Amino acid sequence: MQSLPEIGWRRVLLFPVLIGILSGVAGIVLHLSIDFFTDVCKSLIYFSNSDTIPYYLLPPVGALIAGIIVYFLAPEAEGAGENAAIEAFHKRGHIRLRVSGVKLIATSLIIGSGGSAGREGPLAQISASIASFISSKLKLREKERRVLIVCGMAAGVGSIFKAPLGGAIFAIEVLYKRDHEVEVIIPSFIAAITAFLVFGSVFGLGVIFQTEKIGFESPIFLLFYALLGVAAAFFGRLFINLLNVVRELFLKLSMPNYLKPAMGGIFMGVVAYFSPHSIGIGYEWVQKMIFSELALNIIIILLVGKIIATSFTIGSGGSGGLFAPSLVIGASIGGLFAEILSLVYPDVPFVYETFVLVGMAAFITAVAKTPISAIILMVEIAHSYKILPGLMIASIVSYALSGKESIYPAQVETRFHSPALRKELTVNILEEIYAMEAMIPREKIITVSPSDRISEVFNLIEKTGHTGFPVIDDRRLVGIITFEDVEKIPTSERNETVVKDVMSTELIVAYPDENLESCLQKLVINDIGRLPIVDRNNHLELLGLITRTDIIKAHAKKSTETHE
Template sequence: MRLKKLLWKIVEYDLPFIRIEKMFILSIVVGLLSGSAAILLYTLLDLFTQIFLLYFGGLEIPSSGGETSLFHIHSHLPEISHIPYQYAAAPVIGALLTGLTIHYLAPEASSSETDVVIRAFHTRRRTASLREIFARIILPCFTVGSGGSAGREGPTANIGAAIGIYLSNLLRLSEEERRTLLICGVAGGVGAIFKAPFGGALFAIEVLYREDMEVEAIIPAFISSIVSYSLFASVFGWTPIFSTPRYYFSPEHLIGFAVLGVLAAVLSRCFIRLFEFTKNEIFGDMGVSMRFRPALGAIFLIPIVLSYPQVMGMGYGWVQEAINGNLDILLLVVLIFMKMFATSFTVGSGGSGGVFAPSIFIGGMLGALTAELFGSVFPEFSGSESAFAVVGMGAFLTGIANVPLTAIVMIAQMCGNFDVLVPLMTSVSITYALTKDVTIYPSQVKNRAESPVHRRELAIDILEFVDVKSAFNPDVITLSPEDSCARVLELFEETGHHGYPVVDENGRVVGVITVSDVERIPEDRLSSVKVRDIMSRNVITVHPEESLEDALRKMVKYGIGRLIVTDRKDRDRIIGILTRSDIVKAHCEMAERIISERKKPGIMDFYYKKE
């Protein structure tokens, strides 16, 4: 209760500087909570893996360079006898526990994919309970801990998002603040569990869109991710997840990384189609109860794990083997496709887990395979297996999730190796260019304009009811046709404005000039070239009585960022200027007034009361 009262003291004020301080503090709180949840998830997942696979299944699984265990419980349990391939039954048991727990105890936690978080953001989900948070911690331990092919990223993102939503409801925060805390939760959880705070923050703001970002939340996301990562790494160490040798970049390798980017794009598309078909067409149309559907997926998994147990769980240890160059070409090829099927059966049937870790596995194998193939033909590629494996991870992650910046930064942080930044940039750019029209997350929209939560801010119908006279700036800085181009640059440095109307001695508009026009003039001629020599004489104007919608359409049509406002009766007499920023400002004011007045978007009479 004391903590709640303290937080209320923070949120009950609404001054601008208090608002900034409030989000700073709440970002820290979310970071601490999501970091604690990540510690609990990591510990329990490791514990269940030891019980299911090592103790019950008798299956030794290699670990990656930076993953540690707090406990070794299997060594303290009584020995049991094992029959051959007993480990193949573990995923079925774990999947059955997953389905029963969801059906009877926590139906709201029925999916742990990252797509649930994306959908929650775009559809303004408002509820989260402590039961859901704890269920989302336990469920992946059943699925992934028993050997199901899935990852920790989906559950961690969902746990963090649920924490953010729960806290925002507890404190009765605004819709915008709720979305920010949701992002903070995702950033904190992902940044901690992958020991990549920068990558976790970028993931949280980038995964929501195919071609956009939630940039307003980036600072709170950074804060939450830093706090969460610091807490998590204090317990499990600061060593990156994967150990990689030093890589010395050579331009000769660029062709190989380019080919890897293309291959990652092709396989990403194949995986997305396979995943969607398995999830929607096979398990979605079966009509099987959620109690038994994950177990059915685990049964489909049995033939795969009997031959290739490497695909069980997250498989980070086997990725480490690929980085070290210890896997032969044939095994690399087979593991790529077996992991695709195994993940589709596990997650597509309703198992609790994400596709991030499987994408790391597939991408790592693909990168190692590409290095082996090039190395067998070109000697200069010999010894570059580790770099190609790392770059393959980032390229394949980009291909399925449309997160190029996240992939570059997070993979470099997960490997503790920034020598591969240039190769990562090369492959990721190519993959993104070839796959940005597809995604494994159905709720991921193209940009902010297509997001329901931002549609109100960007909707053009509001602008129909606002006149230009309500938004334009009457204080116009003008130039004379006889002014020099150097004067334009001086004004730009003084005001920051990129364009200026040009008027004659009678105050009539005769043209418009922009900084872009001046930048084409050689520096030594700036003082001699006059404004009249380079100004545009085709002046696009708008009248005070026109709507902002009409003004915006003119800007879009002619590709300009400002309009000269002139008198309707005298089109050459300038009375002001209207910029895109003026329209955005008017739109935001209108949206806030609509919300505060609780009126429908079509009723705009109150807007003119301020005049």
């Protein structure tokens, strides 16, 4: 794979600044748009006034309007924005610019009307769309386009969540379940911090949640944090399974696609009736849990309601993000765990809000497979490294127990499994293997003599299954004879014709220290099936032979060793 210096440092470092500026502006517009639609819907709903519209009827209305806009203008704007950006990186490498506008309006309608979704994911897709547009206009190469898509994701999450370091790490980590796109880490940092400064110039540079008594109690509490990790993994699996079931259900549902989000909105309305805390983004409830201001029964209702509401909002095709709901669910798990702990051990002193933050990190780790960014995000929020032990233990346990499934179907296992990177990685692997490692050594090669009859060579082909043989005369390589050469000789003349009369003497050769990528290019360009491996200083000395099959075997062996 190309390194950043090969792409061009100036271009890769300049463009992220541009992406960051535009993403920051897009974040401001998205935030204001969500606030506007939320205020409009609040003016229409009632909790006690019978002259206005019931709040639980608004989610299907907002989802219906959003569904019509999305499916007639930009169908790829449906669902979780994070997943769409991940898919663009691995497969298409391109997101239409119109997606950014459609995603912004549709997300604002969904969240504003009470749908359970987040704004970080949509902004990640919007920013990736802007990055893709710039890449197309500047006619950047595919590699550079993917770099800028990741920069857009980093800028989107890092700015609107007000955590640029965590947002950048999240963008390079969320692409894979067991890998990281480390080569774009510096451009991602630049884009994220730029977007954060632009967004912060309007909405402030402070963290998104306020904390007071963050700390680490004592080593004995590591056991409790490990148990919190187990709980996060359990609820993570539950959320992923429910989300996948809802997705499959709506995929099979026989109705126009633009109506499906409205159907999901109806289920959302039912959930909102029993759990009004589940509507919208839900960050206000996280803040209350951090300050220990929510009762145990409210936390349970929020936890269950948010899992169900988010599954139907996003699983039905509603436009939004899964990042924020996952944080709310994780905070609920942490708050619930802290409440239970206080009931079981009323005399044990512990920091309540630490469990809330650790719960968020552990749950994000479980459902998104992003342990490093989850830890960094919470440290940024807490402004303290004191919570690191709890964060690390809970996230490690959660990651280990959560299984391979993720809330983002577009995630792949490793870089090796990415369709976009597979070709680059294949070439890279071949460049690391030398001919001497893959060739058939001289002592195992079947050779023929210039004076052998063609009929004898034909019999040798039938006996061994090989279709070509080096021709050796007095230990010197003098030619190659293949099945194609033999086939040209009429059957009646094969007993009288000898090898030296039909063999190829203008040989394409390779050397022991030549890599397999170079060998493969020689085979393909010259349309031949085998390469003699000879001494660089003496082309008549045969050291080995290599075929395409040998290259494939060497590549497979190296790939297995690399990715086990």
